[in-house]
Amino acid sequence: xxxxxxxxxxxxxxxxxxxxxxxxxxxxxxxxxxxxxxxxxxxxxxxxxxxxxxxxxxxxxxxxxxxxxxxxxxxxxxxxxxxxxxxxxxxxxxxxxxxxxxxxxxxxxxxxxxxxxxxxxxxxxxxxx
Numbered sequence: 001x002x003x004x005x006x007x008x009x010x011x012x013x014x015x016x017x018x019x020x021x022x023x024x025x026x027x028x029x030x031x032x033x034x035x036x037x038x039x040x041x042x043x044x045x046x047x048x049x050x051x052x053x054x055x056x057x058x059x060x061x062x063x064x065x066x067x068x069x070x071x072x073x074x075x076x077x078x079x080x081x082x083x084x085x086x087x088x089x090x091x092x093x094x095x096x097x098x099x100x101x102x103x104x105x106x107x108x109x110x111x112x113x114x115x116x117x118x119x120x121x122x123x124x125x126x127x128x129x
Contacts, residue, residue: 007051007090011082015043016075016099024072029102031070036078036096036119037061043080044092044125051082051090052127059089064121073102073109076118083122088129094121 017039023031041058048056070076077097084091096119102109 007082007085009082009084011047011051013043013047013050013080015039015046015078017078019070019072019074019076021072028069029072031072031074033064033066033070033119035070036066036076037064037121039076039078039096040080040094040119040121040123043078043094044090044123047080047082047092048090048125048127051085054127056090056125056127059124059126061121061123064119066119068098068116068118070096070098070118071102074098075100075109077115088126090125090127092123092125094123095119 019031023035025032045055048054077099079095081093082090083093098116098118100109100111
């Protein structure tokens with residue numbers, strides 16, 4: 001495998017996902033923090049495919065912060081930004097932002113005037129040499 005020309009800091013990959021009500025685990029239709037971490041894995045996979053033509057493997061998180069709740073019925077935007085490239089490692093900054101919020105009973109949703117930063121993290125993926 002060889003690195004593509006996209007393997008340089010600053011590359012950003014964005015996913016948007018509707019959070020289904022089947023993922024609510026807590027009162028108020030709250031979703032556990034692991035939901036955002038799972039989406040970080042998905043967007044990191046696309047980033048590694050774009051940079052190295054391989055899915056890569058998640059090695060670690062060096063920082064995770066849950067800043068605001070994610071609820072069923074939300075639409076969240078997940079962004080991965082490549083910040084450092086090693087021989088086999090890729091250090092990535094992640095954000096999960098709520099861009100739309102459901103009304104709580106599943107009957108309507110609205111785009112938020114100001115997106116809500118829900119989760120941030122920094123992680124490291126490794127790819128084949």
